[in-house]
Amino acid sequence: MAYFAVENVTKSFGSTRVLKGVDFSMEKGEVLSIIGSSGSGKTTLLRGINFLTLPDTGRFYLEDACFFNAVKDKRLPEREIRKKRLHFGLVFQSFNLFPQYSVLDNLCLAPRCLAQDKSKSAQEETRSRAMDLLNRVGLADKAGNYPCELSGGQQQRVAIARALMLSPKVLCFDEPTSALDPELTGEVLRVLKDLAAERITMIIVTHEMKFAREVSDKVIFMADGVVAEEGDPERLFTDPQTPRLKAFLANTR
Amino acid sequence: MSEFFASLAALWEKVAQQFPTVFQALNSGFLQTLKLFIVTLLGALPLGLVISFGSMARFAPLKAVTRFVVWVVRGSPLMIQLLIVYYFPGLVLKQNWWGSGEEGRFLAAAIAFIFNYACYFSEIYRSGIQAVPVGQQEAGQVLGMTGPQIFFRVKLLQMIKHIVPPMANEIITLVKDTSLARIIALQEVIWAGQAFMKGKSGIAGEIWPLFFTAVYYLLFSGLLTLLFNKLEKKLSYFR
Numbered sequence: 213m214a215y216f217a218v219e220n221v222t223k224s225f226g227s228t229r230v231l232k233g234v235d236f237s238m239e240k241g242e243v244l245s246i247i248g249s250s251g252s253g254k255t256t257l258l259r260g261i262n263f264l265t266l267p268d269t270g271r272f273y274l275e276d277a278c279f280f281n282a283v284k285d286k287r288l289p290e291r292e293i294r295k296k297r298l299h300f301g302l303v304f305q306s307f308n309l310f311p312q313y314s315v316l317d318n319l320c321l322a323p324r325c326l327a328q329d330k331s332k333s334a335q336e337e338t339r340s341r342a343m344d345l346l347n348r349v350g351l352a353d354k355a356g357n358y359p360c361e362l363s364g365g366q367q368q369r370v371a372i373a374r375a376l377m378l379s380p381k382v383l384c385f386d387e388p389t390s391a392l393d394p395e396l397t398g399e400v401l402r403v404l405k406d407l408a409a410e411r412i413t414m415i416i417v418t419h420e421m422k423f424a425r426e427v428s429d430k431v432i433f434m435a436d437g438v439v440a441e442e443g444d445p446e447r448l449f450t451d452p453q454t455p456r457l458k459a460f461l462a463n464t465r
Numbered sequence: 466m467s468e469f470f471a472s473l474a475a476l477w478e479k480v481a482q483q484f485p486t487v488f489q490a491l492n493s494g495f496l497q498t499l500k501l502f503i504v505t506l507l508g509a510l511p512l513g514l515v516i517s518f519g520s521m522a523r524f525a526p527l528k529a530v531t532r533f534v535v536w537v538v539r540g541s542p543l544m545i546q547l548l549i550v551y552y553f554p555g556l557v558l559k560q561n562w563w564g565s566g567e568e569g570r571f572l573a574a575a576i577a578f579i580f581n582y583a584c585y586f587s588e589i590y591r592s593g594i595q596a597v598p599v600g601q602q603e604a605g606q607v608l609g610m611t612g613p614q615i616f617f618r619v620k621l622l623q624m625i626k627h628i629v630p631p632m633a634n635e636i637i638t639l640v641k642d643t644s645l646a647r648i649i650a651l652q653e654v655i656w657a658g659q660a661f662m663k664g665k666s667g668i669a670g671e672i673w674p675l676f677f678t679a680v681y682y683l684l685f686s687g688l689l690t691l692l693f694n695k696l697e698k699k700l701s702y703f704r
């Protein structure tokens with residue numbers, strides 16, 4: 213009885229097979245971290261889950277109901293894909309805030325585009341939800357600023373709040389601190405810890421091993437397009453079973 | 466020395482006396498210049514967008530042909546293109562497309578200018594469109610926005626910001642390039658200035674009206690520069 217599961221996800225770009233059959237599952241409120249060396253397919257997997265690049269094969273399950281089958285749903289119209297996409301959120305390595313909108317408008321833009329109800333009170337509600345979320349990431353005082361006026365860490369916190377606006381069932385992060393100066397990673401990781409404490413279901417691709425160990429309920433080690441090892445973080449980091457994970461951990465220390 | 470000042474004073478007196486007549490003739494010449502400028506923009510701004518789509522087409526032959534045409538038009542002088550458009554029908558096809566009057570010359574000039582400038586604009590559009598990072602598109606997608614919403618609410622203003630500065634340069638160049646239409650005897654401001662060398666309205670052998678036409682170009686391009694600077698400033702609140 214898993215909350216979210218993927219089964220046999222494969223993806224090739226031309227003749228290179230990037231994902232060779234990925235399976236994993238997670239419970240509601242869990243934090244799943246994905247680690248693995250560069251090129252192992254972590255980003256491709258997250259992009260698949262968010263329907264940015266559709267997998268060649270594979271099924272996605274939410275609460276044990278299959279809601280996407282890559283083979284069957286290959287030709288699904290964009291409108292249907294968009295609906296499915298809304299189950300998930302994705303925070304990018306490079307933030308990708310909308311530069312011409314203020315922080316507040318970055319949060320409000322998509323909800324307002326999606327809303328059926330365009331009334332003033334609905335708009336006001338979106339706004340107050342946005343302010344709540346900005347408070348949660350500690351940036352309420354930057355609501356009127358533009359992204360270019362913020363530090364990288366602040367931009368990433370805004371991007372996280374923006375993703376939370378749509379209350380995704382599973383929120384994914386692709387190396388959320390990799391583009392940041394070392395002294396700015398702390399503030400972003402702190403926000404992620406707060407979200408974990410609030411039982412937001414998250415998948416985090418990260419190179420921050422210490423963080424992954426502290427915050428995750430489960431860790432997946434990807435190598436060469438497959439899940440090479442998975443399990444409880446303490447076990448995985450202290451007692452790796454496969455030679456590849458041993459080598460990987462030895463290299464990251 | 467005093468001789469020099471005396472001749473300067475004489476020149477000044479003559480110019481002051483001839484000025485009203487010349488001013489009127491130059492104004493109507495400049496009206497034609499302005500008309501060519503505006504018609505070129507009205508035609509080339511949308512046509513350039515169409516050509517830029519062609520040059521980014523997924524259908525390879527269309528892309529190749531478009532890029533080749535753009536290369537030819539941008540790589541050869543506008544003056545030659547003007548001459549070809551104006552003389553080709555009559556001299557080669559033995560067809561009198563343009564008639565014999567000012568209207569026909571204007572039509573030929575407008576077609577050459579529109580096509581030439583559309584090719585330049587297409588490259589500006591293309592670089593503006595391609596300058597918006599794919600991350601913007603993807604961020605909109607994962608937030609569930611539709612294609613049109615992403616284009617109009619997220620990408621368009623960023624494209625415009627990229628397009629405005631090079632477009633401003635090109636448009637200011639167009640102000641001065643309109644003078645090339647003189648080569649097919651379009652009666653624009655330079656033609657009007659030159660008329661006073663041969664003789665017109667009782668003034669002959671005078672070159673100062675021709676020199677004076679530069680003032681028109683200066684004022685007009687100066688005005689446009691101010692406007693574009695304002696626009697760029699308006700768009701400078703984000704990066």
Ligand SMILES: Nc1ncnc2c1ncn2[C@@H]1O[C@H](COP(=O)(O)OP(=O)(O)OP(=O)(O)O)[C@@H](O)[C@H]1O
Nearest residue numbers: 225226228230248249250251252253254255256257
């Ligand atoms: N659009 C694409 N076209 C072709 N090859 C691609 C594409 N996207 C990814 N790849 C290839 O797929 C492989 C896996 O890439 P991916 O970005 O998923 O790895 P990653 O695990 O996220 O690596 P990193 O830790 O460096 O971010 C790489 O070899 C990459 O070159």
Ligand SMILES: [Mg+2]
Nearest residue numbers: 254255256386
């Ligand atoms: Mg990656």
